[in-house]
Amino acid sequence: MTENESGAKVTSEAGTALRRSTIVSKDAESALITSFNLRPADGVPPAPHRAGQHLTLFADLPGKGRVKRNYSISAAPNGESYRISVKREAQGLVSRWLHDEAEVGTPLLIAPPSGSFVLPESDARPVVLLSAGVGLTPMVAMLEAAAAERPDLPIHFIHCAQNGTVHAFRDHVRELVSRRANLSATFVYSRPEPGDEIGRDYDEAGPLTLDRLAALATLAEAEIYVCGPLRFLRAFVPGLAARGVPMGRLHYEFFGAMEDLFGDPPAEAPTAGTAAPGPAYTARATAGFTRETIGATLIDSAADAIIASDRAGDIVLWNAGAARIFGFTQDEALGQSLDIIIPEPFRARHWEGYHETVASGESRYGAGDMLSVPGLHKEGRRLSLEFTIALMKDEGRVTGMVASLRDVTARFNETQALKKKLAAAEEAATAGVPPPG
Numbered sequence: 543m544t545e546n547e548s549g550a551k552v553t554s555e556a557g558t559a560l561r562r563s564t565i566v567s568k569d570a571e572s573a574l575i576t577s578f579n580l581r582p583a584d585g586v587p588p589a590p591h592r593a594g595q596h597l598t599l600f601a602d603l604p605g606k607g608r609v610k611r612n613y614s615i616s617a618a619p620n621g622e623s624y625r626i627s628v629k630r631e632a633q634g635l636v637s638r639w640l641h642d643e644a645e646v647g648t649p650l651l652i653a654p655p656s657g658s659f660v661l662p663e664s665d666a667r668p669v670v671l672l673s674a675g676v677g678l679t680p681m682v683a684m685l686e687a688a689a690a691e692r693p694d695l696p697i698h699f700i701h702c703a704q705n706g707t708v709h710a711f712r713d714h715v716r717e718l719v720s721r722r723a724n725l726s727a728t729f730v731y732s733r734p735e736p737g738d739e740i741g742r743d744y745d746e747a748g749p750l751t752l753d754r755l756a757a758l759a760t761l762a763e764a765e766i767y768v769c770g771p772l773r774f775l776r777a778f779v780p781g782l783a784a785r786g787v788p789m790g791r792l793h794y795e796f797f798g799a800m801e802d803l804f805g806d807p808p809a810e811a812p813t814a815g816t817a818a819p820g821p822a823y824t825a826r827a828t829a830g831f832t833r834e835t836i837g838a839t840l841i842d843s844a845a846d847a848i849i850a851s852d853r854a855g856d857i858v859l860w861n862a863g864a865a866r867i868f869g870f871t872q873d874e875a876l877g878q879s880l881d882i883i884i885p886e887p888f889r890a891r892h893w894e895g896y897h898e899t900v901a902s903g904e905s906r907y908g909a910g911d912m913l914s915v916p917g918l919h920k921e922g923r924r925l926s927l928e929f930t931i932a933l934m935k936d937e938g939r940v941t942g943m944v945a946s947l948r949d950v951t952a953r954f955n956e957t958q959a960l961k962k963k964l965a966a967a968e969e970a971a972t973a974g975v976p977p978p979g
């Protein structure tokens with residue numbers, strides 16, 4: 543994050559220009575979800591968005607510094623402000639701060655809207671917007687936009703909530719769909735409360751099943767958009783694909799970490815030895831997983847160190863994993879030579895290989911070769927690293943390198959200890975004495 547001296551221009555780590563914005567209204571939508579309207583502080587209209595896209599916001603939290611989170615824009619473009627609608631997570635850092643501390647007038651920084659979870663260009667196919675919980679936020683924006691500008695686009699808005707207390711935007715959605723005959727809404731409550739009246743507050747008692755969904759909407763013809771909690775996505779995305787909805791017409795947005803979505807096999811996945819993994823594992827550009835968002839997710843992760851360096855070997859990207867493994871913060875590392883993480887005796891050999899690769903454009907290592915080298919922690923202690931590298935090129939000329947490094951010090955030390963023990967045992971066996979314990 544950089545800020546120029548006048549404080550006027552701010553950019554994210556990735557170099558994206560951020561705009562100072564202010565919360566101009568704060569409205570409860572349900573017991574858990576509150577909407578915030580954000581307006582650029584300079585009075586210039588916000589960058590236009592497509593309904594369904596999200597914002598990345600940066601909030602200055604007391605004692606925590608600047609924290610970044612993504613929020614879908616929950617309203618159609620209006621040329622003045624963005625609305626986001628945030629669920630208060632019981633232990634959540636930013637959502638609790640927004641609910642409990644942020645007020646009208648609180649400043650935030652926001653990156654331009656992004657994401658490809660947006661309505662299709664054509665009105666040819668009916669659209670099903672299927673959401674659960676706070677996953678309705680991009681759907682409300684899409685419904686608003688369509689109600690205003692797409693008279694020929696049929697939309698069925700299907701939303702699952704536990705009950706009326708936590709059901710956001712109920713009256714708003716009912717009003718939007720009342721505007722045209724080709725818009726409809728179905729609300730499914732999994733645990734209706736005594737005050738919730740079927741036919742007035744909700745339409746069906748849940749939970750929603752695939753069979754019920756198939757009865758509600760003509761799935762085979764539709765463009766289907768799914769957003770909701772992990773279990774919901776894992777149930778409906780592979781389930782709909784298994785019912786013949788082509789992946790090109792199945793769009794989904796996930797509010798959590800990618801590794802959660804793809805981590806464990808979904809409950810519905812075929813067991814080992816039967817069919818191939820379900821379609822939830824296939825990449826799909828239409829699902830909001832662009833190269834940029836996937837790349838940013840990897841870089842933002844603190845798991846492995848991701849370090850990019852320019853032709854000269856100066857560090858140009860230093861992620862949270864690098865800070866965790868090597869002990870240098872981003873500010874300390876950026877602009878420094880890679881020497882800060884290379885133990886002195888290995889530097890000459892490292893630079894020989896580095897400059898040779900920059901000049902030739904060819905790495906001496908094959909794609910995917912795992913390299914093992916010693917590394918240096920900020921505190922001077924030796925690390926054992928495994929890493930792969932990729933060359934960054936512009937029209938064939940090497941502009942820099944990206945390394946993905948993993949700290950394997952514990953495993954390396956364990957292997958060394960085992961080797962020593964084995965050698966001692968072999969020696970003892972040869973000499974006819976009992977091995978050490």
Ligand SMILES: Cc1cc2nc3c(=O)[nH]c(=O)nc-3n(C[C@H](O)[C@H](O)[C@H](O)COP(=O)(O)OP(=O)(O)OC[C@H]3O[C@@H](n4cnc5c(N)ncnc54)[C@H](O)[C@@H]3O)c2cc1C
Nearest residue numbers: 611612613614627628629631632633634635636637679797
């Ligand atoms: C594209 C996109 C769009 C999104 N749109 C929206 C949106 O429209 N509305 C919305 O509300 N969210 C949205 N999100 C999610 C949002 O970005 C945040 O992840 C969410 O608000 C939680 O952030 P947080 O800082 O409050 O929680 P974090 O502090 O990041 O915690 C994440 C989760 O871990 C739990 N947790 C944290 N600490 C603990 C602990 N000590 N013990 C147990 N559990 C713990 C929290 O309860 C929370 O569920 C979106 C995400 C993406 C990627």
